[in-house]
Amino acid sequence: SVRISTPEDDLEEYxxxxxxxxxxxxxxxxxxxxxxxxxxxxxxDPMLIGLRFTNIAIPKGSLISKAYLQFTVDNTNKNTxxxxxxxxxxxxxxxxxxxxxxxxxxxxxxxxxxxxxWNIPVGSWTTIGQKSLDQQSTDVSILIQxxxxxxxxxxxNALSLFIKGSGLREAESFDGSPADAPLLIIE
Numbered sequence: 007s008v009r010i011s012t013p014e015d016d017l018e019e020y021x022x023x024x025x026x027x028x029x030x031x032x033x034x035x036x037x038x039x040x041x042x043x044x045x046x047x048x049x050x051d052p053m054l055i056g057l058r059f060t061n062i063a064i065p066k067g068s069l070i071s072k073a074y075l076q077f078t079v080d081n082t083n084k085n086t087x088x089x090x091x092x093x094x095x096x097x098x099x100x101x102x103x104x105x106x107x108x109x110x111x112x113x114x115x116x117x118x119x120x121x122x123x124w125n126i127p128v129g130s131w132t133t134i135g136q137k138s139l140d141q142q143s144t145d146v147s148i149l150i151q152x153x154x155x156x157x158x159x160x161x162x163n164a165l166s167l168f169i170k171g172s173g174l175r176e177a178e179s180f181d182g183s184p185a186d187a188p189l190l191i192i193e
Contacts, residue, residue: 008059010180010187015058016040017104019112021170023052031110038182039080042091042126043173047084055169056104056112059190064150066159072193073150075143075167077177078186079136089126089173094118095149099158101166112168122146124171131175137186141177150192 010016018034018041020026025044028051045051057075064070075093094117105111122144130140146167153165167190178186 007189007191008062009189010057011060013181014104014106015060016179016188017056017106017112018045019054019056019110020045021052021054021113025050025052027051031113033106033109033111035106036181037179040177040179040188041084042077042169042175042177043089043171044086047086047174049086049172052170054112056166057168057188057190058101058104058164058166060164061162062165062192063161064154064192065161066154068154070147070151070154070192072145073147074145074191076137076189076191077141077143078183079131079134079141080176080178080182082132082134082176084174084176085131086174087128089171089175091124091126091169091171091173092121093124093143093146093149094121094168095146095153096166096168097152099153099156099160100163115166117168118149118152120148122149126173126175
C-alpha cells in the first residue's frame, strides 16, 4: 500500500469538454478535495486528476494479481450520476513530480493507450468520511503490470495514474486530509 504523501502528488487540471468554463490546462492547486469526473454538478467543468505514488517497492517484472485505488468521501452535495470514470497510467518507468505552476502539466504526459473503466454505483458515496468498497476503484492491475514490466523499471520508482470521465464524486486529497489521501493497494 502506498498513500499520496505530498500536496504536489494529487492535482487537478481543467480539460476540454462540452461544458468547460475554466481556462484549459490550468491547475487547481491546493484543493482540499479531488473532484472525480467534473468539478461541479450536472457535468460542468471536466477535470483530469493526477495521482503520483512514490517509492513503489515492487521488483521489475513482478506478477501483479490485483491493484486498486482506495478513496475517502470528502463531500456528498455535488454527487452526479451516472459517474463513469476512466483510469490511465503514465507510460514511464519512473514518473517525475507534478508541477502545479505549469499549465497542461498532467495532460501533456504520455499515457499507455489502454485504460480501465470505473463505473461508480448510482446513489453511492453518501457519507462523508466513508472509505469502503464503494470508494474502491475497479482493478487497475493491468496498468500497474505494464509499468513494472518496462525494462527500465526498478523497485522504489514512482508511478502516476490519471482519472477522467463524466459524473462527479468528491474524494479527500492530501491537502484536505493527509491520512485520508488516495491510497494505491497492489497485490
